[in-house]
Amino acid sequence: MEAKKIYAQALTDEAFAPFGSVVQQKDDVKMVSANGGTAKKYLKVSESIQNYEKSSSASTRKGVWNFFSTHPSVHPANDEHAAFQISVLERHPFTTQTFIPMCRSSDEQAYLIAVAPNAPDGMPDWNQTQAFVAKGAQGVTYSAGVWHAPMVTIGKETMLAAFNYENGVAEDDCQVQSTESPIEVFIKIST
């Protein structure tokens, strides 16, 4: 059976809304002047939420920052290029997860996001997988419980700060599913 192919689209709040939100400068939020007039502060562009009280374990949860140093697993060599194969998705049932890219320029395609809604049984609906390309000035928040591919960076080494809650119980913190028929993600190179 031929691998399913999907095309990555630009990351926008609108397109990504079913899965989470984009941490970026936005025109549809309140903006105030800050820092003695040297800064524009865009308010509440995203939110970090946890509901570990719904988990069966009693462990206390914390708000934790992890730091990723990633090598590109996507090498956009030409206009149409099967950039990446998705064979694993993970989710964090009781917490959002936010990634902020560092050291990539604002107009650069920095990393790839792949997400899938739940099938009726709560597993990933692989056939409805979608992919997005995030630029250097775009962070992303996955809503709690959203199936998403592990971070995939484009073009060069990228560092990302990641924030989520955790209670240290493996099954509460992260659930993983894989597929026998990987999905090919194509990225159109933005010129």
Next chain:
Amino acid sequence: MEAKKIYAQALTDEAFAPFGSVVQQKDDVKMVSANGGTAKKYLKVSESIQNYEKSSSASTRKGVWNFFSTHPSVHPANDEHAAFQISVLERHPFTTQTFIPMCRSSDEQAYLIAVAPNAPDGMPDWNQTQAFVAKGAQGVTYSAGVWHAPMVTIGKETMLAAFNYENGVAEDDCQVQSTESPIEVFIKIST
């Protein structure tokens, strides 16, 4: 009376420990391979903590992301340059606050941090103010209640994602103090 002068030092976990932590790649935390071997994940480099239960107000608190687009208020023109004057400090008594810089390269001096411990009366001890220069791959977490200058960026427009908790009660969320005798911060330009 001549303005007090202080020299900004490099931002390190050790030097900054009394005031918070640095969100960066670290050798003294656990590192695991992630994302199918394409990433190194440095665990728990920082933490976001809130204790709004200690505030007198009943409002519920949220974990909020704000986005800053800042213009440089520091122009390091030569080796010794009074980069910035500190006349205002703020603090968030019930929450940490974390800033992650975007779109600055890892070896660039990206932003200036200025902090002061509490005087016995809980106000800033202006005479003990310290300043740090953060590079493009360094985020910073201010511990709850730490007096710090509003974000000051170096050299060029810088975007930062900021995370903190808030309950919407102004006096709970942010307290501000100013001084009649601003402190001059000098930055040694790293060559």
